[in-house]
Amino acid sequence: MKKLIFRYIWFILGILINSFGIVFITKASLGTSPISSVPYVLSFRFPLSFGAFTFLLNMLFILGEVILLRRQFRPYQYLQIVVNMIFSSFIDISMTLLESFTPTHFASQILSLLVGCTILALGICIEVAPNVLVVPGEGIVKAISQVSRKKFGSVKVIFDVTLILTAACLSLLFFHHLNGLGIGTIISALLVGRIVNFIQKHLHILKRIPTAA
Numbered sequence: 001m002k003k004l005i006f007r008y009i010w011f012i013l014g015i016l017i018n019s020f021g022i023v024f025i026t027k028a029s030l031g032t033s034p035i036s037s038v039p040y041v042l043s044f045r046f047p048l049s050f051g052a053f054t055f056l057l058n059m060l061f062i063l064g065e066v067i068l069l070r071r072q073f074r075p076y077q078y079l080q081i082v083v084n085m086i087f088s089s090f091i092d093i094s095m096t097l098l099e100s101f102t103p104t105h106f107a108s109q110i111l112s113l114l115v116g117c118t119i120l121a122l123g124i125c126i127e128v129a130p131n132v133l134v135v136p137g138e139g140i141v142k143a144i145s146q147v148s149r150k151k152f153g154s155v156k157v158i159f160d161v162t163l164i165l166t167a168a169c170l171s172l173l174f175f176h177h178l179n180g181l182g183i184g185t186i187i188s189a190l191l192v193g194r195i196v197n198f199i200q201k202h203l204h205i206l207k208r209i210p211t212a213a
Helices: 002-027 034-045 050-072 075-097 106-128 136-148 152-175 183-202 204-208
Strands: none
Touching: 002 034, 002 075, 002 106, 034 050, 034 152, 034 183, 050 075, 050 136, 075 136, 106 183, 136 152, 152 183, 183 204
């Protein structure tokens, strides 16, 4: 039981770092991460926060998992709702914490973007190490992969591209130009996975995180 508690503590820590990394990427003002692109665009148009729209979208992801997996969706996976609450809430908290952080020069924006990608990648590494739950954005991809019998990586790429295109269409519909999307969205999509691989290979402290036997 003690080991399981520590695993969940590490998992939650990873979730909090994820949220902060996404906001750090967003504050670079070059676009947000693919998974957050739709909520971010919607937050410009409607009177709900970035975190609130993130929560709503993730609830749709969880509903999608339930529909796709049916009896294979295990009761413990409903804990993703709690994960969603923590993740989404800390996005808004992070937006408040970084409210005064506004890089203006392109060089500082690129640097901020790279730092944000690194923070997000670190959070992902810590989140997956304990092997307890998945965040809804990953859960829906796993569900689609399982049902379609396609590789997770391939489904993930298609899923991210679909989110970016949806966000772009919404942005053009609402504002007649791309708002909340940019080169940072593409860079984060291409870079975060590579940084995750690097961290998992070289950051040996990850091996000390308790995991399933």
